[in-house]
Amino acid sequence: xxxxxxxxxVEQFVTHSPVWNRALDGFGxxxxxxxxxxxxxxxxxxxHPGRRFAEKLxxxxxxxxxxxxxxxxxxxxxPMKRLPRVVEEQKATERDEAEDGADNA
Numbered sequence: 206x207x208x209x210x211x212x213x214x215v216e217q218f219v220t221h222s223p224v225w226n227r228a229l230d231g232f233g234x235x236x237x238x239x240x241x242x243x244x245x246x247x248x249x250x251x252x253h254p255g256r257r258f259a260e261k262l263x264x265x266x267x268x269x270x271x272x273x274x275x276x277x278x279x280x281x282x283x284p285m286k287r288l289p290r291v292v293e294e295q296k297a298t299e300r301d302e303a304e305d306g307a308d309n310a
Contacts, residue, residue: 207307208300225249228279229272230288230296245295248272248288265292 229248245265250256252272266289278285287293 207304209287224276224279228276228285239289250275250277265289267292 229252243263246259247263248267250259250262251265251269253269254260271286275285288296
């Protein structure tokens with residue numbers, strides 16, 4: 206519920222969200238540790254290599270061309286092509302875990 210309300214707020218009051226909030230998820234990711242050794246490397250880390258922990262993460266199969274087109278489409282106001290299902294499912298799992306952690310805090 207919180208995520209939906211936050212998203213509605215952002216949609217209503219922010220005229221242009223940063224590209225890393227829309228087209229390139231993963232900007233704020235921290236080192237996932239051992240329990241997520243199979244986590245996919247985020248779109249952000251694919252286009253912006255350099256965070257050492259991201260090098261040990263699994264390959265999602267996303268290509269640089271796909272991500273560059275996604276960013277271009279977003280910046281030009283065109284609909285973005287959806288991320289592959291496995292990446293979307295991982296994002297949903299991460300959101301659920303974050304919400305559960307916030308509820309338990």
